[in-house]
Ligand SMILES: Nc1ncnc2c1ncn2[C@@H]1O[C@H](COP(=O)(O)OP(=O)(O)OP(=O)(O)O)[C@@H](O)[C@H]1O
C-alpha cells in the first residue's frame with residue numbers, strides 16, 4: 274500500500290459541510306459530462322411556452338391590451354421552477370434504485386450530506402436553468418422593466434420556490450419504488466404547474482379552478498415576479514392575488530418547514 | 546437494537562460476531578436469531594436458498610438496516626452503539642454495482658475517496674492506485690455507462706476498498722457475470738485476502754463457496770443451520786457413498802439388494818438415471834463387497850464407483866431444497 278489511508282480527523286460540523294460540497298461537486302460533474310441534460314430537462318417548459326406564445330398567443334387576450342409574451346415569460350420562469358422538483362425526485366429514485374444511496378449510507382461520511390448535498394446541488398442547477406431560460410426569453414423579446422434590484426429579487430423569489438420544492442422532490446423520490454413509477458409523478462406536477470396563473474389569469478378560469486389557481490404557490494411567485502419585472506400582471510381582486518409578494522415568500526417557507534423534516538425523516542427511515 | 550442488552554458476550558477478536566440477530570418484515574422473519582462467527586483473515590461463505598436471509602444479514606451488518614433484536618460486533622466495533630466506527634472498518638459490494646453511471650471510473654473513486662475523508666489529493670492518488678490494481682486504467686476516463694458488467698463490478702469492488710477495510714462484505718459478487726467476469730472477481734477477492742482483509746461472501750453458487758471459502762455458514766429461514774469448512778460439511782452429511790448404474794432398469798432391484806447388504810443405511814434408487822446410491826463407512830471393503838454381490842446376481846453394470854458428496858448434495862440434505870431450484874428440469878427427467 275503506497276498511500277497512507279488514515280482518514281483526516283476534523284469536526285463533525287466540518288464534514289457536514291465538506292461532504293455536502295463533495296456531493297454538489299458530483300452534481301456539477303454531471304453538467305460537464307452531459308451538457309445536453311439541461312436542455313432535456315428544460316425541454317418541456319420551453320416547448321410549452323413557445324406553444325402558448327406563438328400558437329395560442331394570438332388568441333390570448335388577458336385584458337387591457339397587454340402584451341401576452343410579456344405576461345407569459347415570467348410564467349415560464351415560475352413553471353420551470355415548479356417542474357424542477359421532478360428532476361430532484363428522479364435523481365433521488367435513480368440513486369436509490371442503483372444502490373448508490375446505500376453505498377453512501379454504508380460509508381463513514383456525514384449522513385446529512387446526502388440530503389443537503391442534493392438540496393444545494395439542485396439549487397445550483399436551478400440557477401443554471403434560469404440563466405438558460407432567461408436567455409431564451411430575452412431572444413423572444415421579453416424585458417424586465419424593473420430596477421436591477423427588483424429584477425434580482427424576482428430571480429431570488431424563483432429560486433426560493435425551487436428550494437422549497439426540492440424537499441417535496443426528495444420526499445417523493447424516497448417514497449416511490451423505482452424510476453418507472455417516478456414517471457407517474459408527472460400526473461402531480463402537471464396540474465400543480467398548470468392550474469395557476471402561469472399562462473392564463475385565474476379570473477378567466479371557471480370558479481373553483483380559478484380559486485385553486487389563485488391560491489397555488491406557483492401563481493403567487495408568478496404574480497410577484499411580474500410585478501417586480503414590470504410585466505403585465507392581470508390579477509383580480511382576491512386576497513391572494515393582491516398579496517402575491519407576501520405569499521411568494523410565505524408559501525416556500527411553509528413548504529420547507531413541512532417537507533424538509535419529512536424528507537430527512539424518510540431518509541433516516543431507509544434503515545427500517 | 547440499542548434497547549437490547551447484548552444477549553451473550555461478543556468476541557472482539559473475531560472479524561464478525563453476531564448473536565441472536567432478529568429482523569422482521571411484517572409476518573416474515575428475515576432473520577430469526579441468526580448467529581455468525583467469522584475469524585479474521587479468512588474468507589467466509591454465507592450460503593442459503595432464495596429468501597434465506599443472506600442479503601438481510603449483510604444489510605444489517607453493514608448498518609443499512611436496523612435489526613429488531615440481537616447484538617453484533619464488526620472488527621471489534623459495536624453495531625448497536627457505534628455505527629460510524631463500523632462504517633470506517635467495512636467495505637460493501639452488493640449484488641448490483643453501486644457506482645455512478647454518469648461519472649467516469651476515476652471520478653467515481655475520487656468522489657468516494659473524498660467521502661471516506663482522505664482529502665482531495667489522497668483521494669486522487671488512491672483512485673489511480675485502485676484503477677491500476679483492478680486493471681481499469683485504460684477505461685479510467687470513460688463514463689461508467691459504457692463499462693461491461695465485469696468492469697462495473699470491479700469498479701464497485703475498488704470503491705468498496707478505498708480504505709482497505711478490515712472486513713469486506715460481498716453479496717453475490719458474481720451473480721449475472723459470465724465465466725470471465727466471475728474469474729476476474731475471484732481474483733480480486735483473493736488479492737483482498739492477501740492484504741489481510743476478512744471477506745464475508747454470500748453466494749448462490751456452491752462451487753464458488755467451495756473454491757473461495759475457508760469456512761461456510763449455511764443459513765435457512767433466518768437461522769444458522771450448519772457451519773464448518775467445506776470438507777467438514779461434506780463429511781457431516783455422510784462421508785463417502787457408492788454409486789451403481791445398471792444397464793437394464795429391470796435389474797435395479799437386484800442392485801439395490803446388493804447395496805443394502807453392505808450398509809446400515811438404506812440405499813436411494815434413482816430410476817430415471819438407473820442408479821442406486823448408498824452411503825458407506827468402510828470404503829474400499831464395501832466397494833469390493835458390492836462388486837462381488839453384483840457379479841453373483843448377474844447384474845450388468847454400466848458404472849460403479851466410490852464418490853464424495855458435492856456441496857450441492859450437502860446443501861440439499863441440510864435444507865431440503867437446492868440452491869438454484871430447477872423444478873421444471875427435475876420434473877422433465879422423471
Ligand atoms: N425490505 C423488505 N421488505 C419486506 N420483506 C423483505 C424485505 N427484504 C427482505 N424481505 C424478506 O425477507 C426474507 C429474506 O430475504 P433476503 O433478501 O435476506 O434473502 P436472500 O437470502 O438474500 O435471498 P436471495 O438468495 O433471493 O437473494 C425474504 O422472505 C424476503 O421476502
Ligand SMILES: [Mg+2]
Pocket residue numbers: 599600601
Ligand atoms: Mg440476496
